[in-house]
Amino acid sequence: MRVEKIQAHEEKFAASGIDSDGKAFSLIKKSIEIFGEDRHMNYVEATPIDGDESYWYRTKYDKDQIVLHFTMGYLGGDTATLTKKDYHVSVPFLIGRNGIIYNLYHSFYWSYHLGSAAVGGNKIRSRKTIAVEISNIGPLIKDGNDLVTTYSKPEKKDVYCTLDQNEFYQEISFRGYDYYASFTEQQYQSLIILLRYLTARYKIPREILPEADRFQTNAAVPDFKGIVSHVNYRAKGKTDFGPAFDWQQLITGISPPAS
Helix, strand or coil, X not given: CCHHHHHHHHHHHHHHCECCCCCEEEEEEEEEECCCCCCEEEEEEEEECCCCCCCCECCCCCCCEEEEEECCCCHHHHHHHHCCCCCCECCCEEECCCCCEEECCCCCCECECCCCCCCCCHHHHHHHEEEEEECCCCEEEEECCEEEECCCECCEXXXXXXXXXXXXXXXXXXXXXXXXXXXXXXXXXXXXXXXXXXXXXXXXXXXXCCHHHCCCCCCCHHHCCEEEEHHHCCCCCXXXXXXXXXXXXXXXXXXXXXX
């Protein structure tokens, strides 16, 4: 999907509540106070109309860490994938490019989100962590003057943007790819608000891994109390949170007290 079409794609989901698989959602706008701050987090509670809960487990666990992911997709497909019936691979929060925070289930509960090769164990660490997905196509591949997605095929070219549209990507190498899609300002601001809420709610330190460790897999990451990303748990097969993400903007946003 070309980047210019994503806004309309997300607006269609917000208006209809129908994902790319045709599954219908109840979308209810809500707001919750951020503990210790004079502001609220706005979000949308997204619940399958058929009442299905089979993509997450209704068991509470104490949380000690937040793990950031990107979806490598678009909102309608992201929602379909993260609420697949009887699949149990999901996250409580999904942030669209327009900055809307979708809450798929209560963050007290859990679903698998790290994968079988995760450091510290998929089941153990998925239970103890809160996963946040940002809707972002992730790695891109140069094809002439175009940047195509990893889903692109010779017979069906999936162009994301052109090389001239440099506001939509960054040229930076990581895990076999040389280009990555940029995140939107709305996503940064919503992620900052969400992390301020979650860290206050669950008493998780607002700590980020040192710069040298942010894109590395480390056996010690399960013991880190703070905010990490999927690549810190997976040495192979994953690229999220890729190098197009501005960690400094996030650090600045979550560090100072709210005014």
